[in-house]
Amino acid sequence: MTIRPFLPMVFILLLSCHARAVEPEQTRVQSFLSSHCLRCHGLKSQKADRRFDQLDFSNIGLTDAGLLQDIVDQLNLGTMPPEGEAQPSASEIQQAVASLTSSLAKLREETRRTSGNVVLRRLNRIEYRNTIRDLFDLEMTGFDPTVTFPADSVTDGFDNVGEGLVTSDYLLQNYLDSARTIAMKVIRPGPRPQIVHYGIGGQFSSAPASAISTPDKDGRIDSGRLFIKFRQPLVIPDLNKSGVPADGEYAITFTACAVRRQSRYKDEDLRYDSSQPMRLSISIQSRELGPTSQSIVAEYEIPDDRSVEIEHRLWLQKGFTISVHWANGPEGSFKRIMRKVLPKYNPDALLLARNPPEMYVGSGPELHVKSLEIEGPFYKDWPPKGFSRYFPDPPQSPELDYLDQSLLRLASEAFRRPVNHEEIESYTTLTRNHYDKYGDYWNAARYGVQALLTSPHFLYLVEPETTDREELASDFRLTQHELATRLSYFLWSSMPDRALRSEADRGTLNNPKVIRAHVERMLLNDKASAFVDNFTGQWLNLRKLGTMPPDPEKNREYYANNLEDAMRRETELYFSHILQQNRSILEFIDSDYTFLNSALATHYGIPFEEGDSFRKVLIPESTVRGGLLGHGSILTSTSNGVETLPVTRGIWVLENLLGVHPNPPPPDIEPLEPDTRGVTTIREMMEKHRKIATCYECHRKIDPFGLALENYDHLGSWRSIYSKGLSIDSSVQLSEGTILKGPTGIKEYILARPDQFTRCLTEKLLVYALGRRLSFTDRADIDRVVKQLPKHNYSLRQLIHFIVASRAFNSK
Amino acid sequence: MRLFLTTVFLLFISESLEAHSHPNVILVLSSDVPRDELGSYGTDTQTPNLARLQKQGTRYQIAWAMPTFHLSQRALLSGKYPTTGNSPTEASTSILVEPEKTRSPDITVATILRKTGYLTLAAGKWATDGLTPVQESLIANGFDQHCILESSLRNQKGPQTIVVNGRERSVENAGKAINAFLIDFLSTPLDKPFFLYYPMLSPRPVTLDDETHQQSTSPISRAGDVDQFLGDLLDSLEESGQTENTLLVFTSIHGLATKTTSPPAKDLTDRNPATNSKVLVPFIVQAPFLSEGGHVTRDLIDFTDLAPTILELTSNTKLDNHQLDGRTFVPSLKGVEDPFEKRNWIYARAGNVHMIRDWQHFLDSDGNFHDLIKDPFQRESVSPLDKQAPGRKQRLELILQRLESKLTIPNSK
Structure with a gap:
């Protein structure tokens, strides 16, 4: 090693x-x-x-x-x-x-300058997870081998920078445990698992139709009825004992009917929106992994007064169970409805007493599930691809040479380069010893797989230092396989696929035309969503969204309409659109369109025609949106859930759009005291920054950009006055004297300096692509991009091509 | 005032009389047979005809009669809860003597039906207040015809005497004779719809008064006999082609304690007339023009609900229930789910003790409160740890208070 x-x-x-x-x-x-x-x-x-x-x-x-x-x-x-x-x-x-x-x-x-030579870095959590997915063709829903890994630390804004990716004793232990779990999952030599079929209702006698027995404490006297949101899932009791028997694809079938969507109860009493069609959601969870394993995997609209049968196919890991919920049912508890709502409508019900549930059941909106079944596991291929790829035609009797060959096949993929027998001898010996000691052939195979998956060659993106003079002379150029790996982790956050690997094997990858074609191909692949998610998440600090959530009582709509996810989605779709359509990066600053669903459009006050799902929407002239600065995601993540944070917003603009890094604040600074009475504006309070000379030094550069965005409130809605009636002044003077008027002013200011923005984005992309800090040696590459990109209409795709073609990207 | 309203109502329904076909109504009430000996309410007895009725009808799991035949009949025919007074005669006996003379007699469902063109017939047993002669009482209650065993003539050894439309007739077995009369009646086509009120007689002679619940024949054989009688009625109804257009209700005149539904006779509760098991009765409704049948429901029903239901179905008019204590169960028969169209408590009364229950809890005016699901024989108090119980109790108390003030006749009268 x-x-x-x-x-x-x-x-x-x-x-x-x-x-x-x-x-x-x-x-x-x-x-x-x-x-x-x-x-x-x-x-x-x-x-x-x-x-x-x-x-x-x-x-x-x-x-x-x-x-x-x-x-x-x-x-x-x-x-x-x-x-x-x-x-x-x-x-x-x-x-x-x-x-x-x-x-x-x-x-x-x-x-901390690395002079651009530290390239040894381990896979971060996302990369580890994606690599395991691609290495073994695993379905990752409900399976996260990195779930216990410590969080990766962020360096220079990104969590894939080698310097921050330290390895601890604890992480090593986790690598071992995860590798064992993965090996158990992957090595499946046995016969195809038996198909099981469980259910309630329909052909199963333990039915929701078995209507009426003892009313239980939640009033679920009839198990096929869903009364409220989420808290009251419908489960299949037979399945719940131990979950599904094996990893595989399962078919969930249910018959459902929306009953009394509109009833005598007022929406506000039930905390429910009767104008929306009822939606049924399917969620999965594992008793073994606990409540954190629960996630919603699908949602279906259920028509009124008409039973529909729906089949949903999904992958379930062994031990998982499913349940269905009423996703947009009345909020809160059934108890509240019985105690507080029912007495308003029925004089025989007693206020604040738990009235008999029979008095309510059948009168309010209900989502009826007449049957719920699960059948599986089904497999397209058996044995699974991830197994047969490395262990084709397993021998009837134990053959140790076959094991060696299989491990070699796996190592060559896992190490992302050609590997010979000698290199993995330690692993094959380990495997043989295991077999000699315990005599279990497939357990020995699992042991070998586990060992390979804990190898530094797998865990680290190794670009070994060479002592070869010739290579030294070649300016530390990456080998073909290293280049394929770097490219793949840049665009996919995962290992190279077969096409990229064969290109590297042939040694033709450093041909500019070839690599360009691969970049184009890779960006069109679904896996490129990893680039969109991870890069935008970190460049724009989208990952911060949700760390300071707004007050649920005062911002009900934010939660009811799931605005947080919608906002994040808007920004991701926007980035994705500019990438896929090869648009100019200046559209990040300003454009006349964005991506909205109906809830977000309402939030922004932009008209939205029928339908609910996300689509590209032209922004009316009267609305001040367009460009990233109008995105709720960014405006919300730079607020604290109650009020806006102009300083945070100012720093955000400086760091992420202008590439200027203000100095960190000195210690022992008293934070501005929030004005709970609302008699002064944030602008007035921030005048303090001007009065203290040492504060003023930095804040005169930061504050104007934040204050210019004051018309967007803490959730990114447009406002012209503060809630207490004070007026908002969003015109500001920059330190150098320029006067900006509101968000439009910031946009004009940046658009007048396209090079500065291009440089900023290029630097961010380069850090992400290289997985290391930049140094003065990279300066030449960046300068070249900034100079040439205008000739390509500031195309984002071209920017990526420039980065892939840069000297830094091709060197160690 | 009440009379006026009724008249208005009668005028209104006679208007609509021509427009609809009017279903026949048959009320069959068994006696002396415990609820759980009957068909689907229990398991042991062979009662194929009850099973047949259940298959075509709706079976109610929670239905209350009154603890005595007398009160049951009053509630059933009038649609109102019997009032209670504090007269010394009433307090002294469990056979309640109504203070009839102090107020105008109730208008019964039979009276109304007769006026709208129905033929009304009372068969089997008839309970009187003991002051009015039987035939007078029958006519006052709205019955055109009758075929009854007069209670003063019961319990005799040897031949029995039944009264058919005023004429006494001596028969070997009154129960069989009356059933045979009814089979004849059902087989003969009529030119108008009929209303039959039929509290069955036990086919085998019963040696003692049914109020004491001490009988010589075994309950099992009596359940079989009831089933046989019912089967004969169903057959002749079917043969004459009237099933489709007949509302048939099978129930009991009062609840009856047995080994399986209540504790051994020595137990205190058995002597207490105010328990759930004293009023819980079988209740099966066959109404082919409303429902295909085969349903079992926990909807609540008590005997006052029969009158408004019958009136709604025979007049095709939804009755304004303000005049009656009961509530129509037509929505329940139609399978309507909305609980607002159904009852959420039921009531019965034994002597001066009022009882009320919902789907789970029981409360009487002496303050006894029980969870009937956990404790069907009412032997223990509700656990103080039960968080729901206090609220349920409060609600029942509130409703009971309302009822008590409405139903108790002040002493001064």
């Missing part, structure tokens, strides 16, 4: 690099220090154990960085120089802080 020394080594080496910056500014800092600080923190006296006279500003190292940070912090807090000493002027402090902060930023940048 020739893995290069681990990251810490590299890191330690890098620490010895020193920032080199000799500017006149620094002599100014030095004079500031000598006039205000050195008397107490110098040669004669070292109060608080601090001594600044030895600081060499021409050669600041990490050891000094802590001291510099101290100085900045104390100046920011205004605690030094202490009272009674001569105080420097505000402008002096401001200058010193600015200069010290920039020195520190440079130092940070330098010390």
Whole structure:
């Protein structure tokens, strides 16, 4: 195993690099220090154990960085120089802080710079999961081998950057456990599993039709009736004992009928929307994995007063069960309806008592499920493809050579490159020993598979350092297989498929035309959704959406219409559209269309014709939308669920659209106190930033972009006044003096600087594509893209081609 | 006032008389046979004719009569709960003597049907208040014809005397004779619809008064006899082609304790007339013009519901129930699900004790409260841990209070 020394080594080496910056500014800092600080923190006296006279500003190292940070912090807090000493002027402090902060930023940048050579990185969770899916042709619904893996840390905004992807003891243990689970799932040499058939109602006697027995505490006297949303699922008791007997495809059949969609009860009493057709959802869960395993896999509209039979096919992992729910039924509990709603309508019902459920059943809206059955497992191929690919024609009696061959086939796929017998000898020996010891042929095979799946060659995207002079001369170019791997993880977050692999095997992948064709092909593949999800999720911080959810009481619609998912979907569809249609990246800034469903259109106040599902919608002139800045996803994720956060929004614009990274805030800053009475606007409160000189330094750059977006509320709805009636002023002045008017002003500002946006997006894409931080060596590649992209109408697809063709992408 | 309303009502329904075909109505009430000996309510007895009725009809799981024949008959024919008074005579005996003379007699379903052109016939047993002569009482209650065993003439050894339209006739076995009369009656075509009220007599002589529940014949053989009588009626109805147009209700004149439905006779509750098992009766309704049958339901029914139901079906007019205590169960027969069109409590009364129940809980005016699903024999109190029970009890209390104030005649009268 020739893995290069681990990251810490590299890191330690890098620490010895020193920032080199000799500017006149620094002599100014030095004079500031000598006039205000050195008397107490110098040669004669070292109060608080601090001594600044030895600081060499021409050669600041990490050891000094802590001291510099101290100085900045104390100046920011205004605690030094202490009272009674001569105080420097505000402008002096401001200058010193600015200069010290920039020195520190440079130092940070330098010390973590990788010079573009650290490429050893492990698969992150998403990549691991996708790779397992593609390696063994597994159906991943309800199966996540990475579920117990620790979260991947985010570096430079992305979770696929090698530097952040550390490996812990805990993770290693998880790799072992998951590999064992996967091996058990994949090695299925036996005969095709028997088909089982369970159900209730219909031909099964334990029927929902067996109407009336003892009313249970939820009033479910008739098991075929669904009264309320979600809490009251309908299950198949026979199935619930142990779940389905084997992984496989199952057919769920049910007969359902919507009854009394509109009833005597008012919608607000039932917390229910009678204008919508009833929807029945199917969800899966596993008792073994607990409630987190539950997920909704399908939803069907059920017509009024007419029974429909619906068959739904889905893949279930062993041990999973299914249940059906009324997805848009009355909210809350049946208890509430019996205690509070019924007495309003029936004088024989007693307010706040649990009236007999028989008094309600049959009067309100109900979703009737007359039968519910499940049959399976069915297989298109047996043995499963993921097994027969590596273990074709299994021998009748144990043959160890066959095992060796099979493991070799698997290793060649799993390691994403050709592998020879010698390389995997340790694995085959392990397998043979296991067989000798326990005598179970297929368990030995599983053991071998488990070992391969915990190999660093599988877990790491290995691009081994070469000592070969010839290769050195070739500018550290990636091998064919490494290139295929990098491309595949860039666009699919998974291993190369057969076509890409054969291209690499043939050695023709570095032909620009060939690789271009592959990029085009790969972007059209369904797997490219991984690129859309992961890249937009991280570039635009969409993953933050939902981490500060709005108050459910005050924002009912947000939850009732599932706006969070709708917003995320809008942005993903938008990105996808620009990618697939090869549109200009400037449409990210402004356009005259977006993607909406009816709920989101209502939220935005944009007319939406019939239907409910997502489609491309032209934005009317009167509405201020278009471009990412009008997307609810971004506006909601940059708010805290109650009010907008102009600072967060400003930073978002700077970092993700303009490529400017404001310095992090100094420690010990008192946050702005929220004004619960609503008598001052956020703008007035943020005036504080102007009054304190050290705050002003950064906030004059950040705040304007946030304040210009104030017309969008915390959920991205348009507003012209605050809820307490105060008016919104969304015109702002940038630090350099430009005046922007609202969101349109920001768009115009960025569109006037297309290169700056192009550079920003290119950098983001490149980090994501390479899985590492950028360094000054990548600068040339980026400059080239920024220069050439305008000639291609700023096409997003072309941008991706440029990145794939860049020197950085093709080098180690 | 009441008379006026009834008159208006009568005028209204006679208007619509010509427009519809009017179903015949037969009420068959068994006596002396416990509920769970009968067909689908139990398992042991061979009762093929009840099974047949059930297949074509709707079987009610929770139906209440009154604890005595007398009260049952009053509730059934009038559609109203019998009022209670505090007269000393009434308190002293369980055979309730109604203070009839203190108020105008109720208008019965028979009276109304006769006026709308029905032939009305009472057969089997007839309960009187003991003050009015039998025939007078029958006419006052609206019956054109009768074929009854007069209660004063019952329980004799040897030949029995039945009264057919005023004429006494001596027969070997009154029960068989009356059934035979009815079979004749059903086989003879009539030019108008009929209403038959038929509390069955036991085909075998019963040695003691049915109020004491002490009989010489075994319940099993009596269940078989009831089934046989019913079967004969069903056959002749079918032969004369009237089944399709006949509403037939089979029930009992009151509940009856047995080994399987209630604790041994020594148990206190058995002597207490105010229990669920004293009023819980079989109730099967065959109405081919409304429903194909074969249904079993937990919809609640008590005896006051028969009058409004019959009136609705015979007049094709939905009755405004304000005048009656009962409520039509036509929606239930039609399979309507809406509970707002059905009852959510039922009531009975024994002496001065009022009882009320819903699908699960029982409450009487002495404050006894029971969960009939967990405790059908009413032997224990409801667990204090039962979270639903207090609310259910409160609701029943509220309704019972309303009823009590309506039904109790003040002492001064």
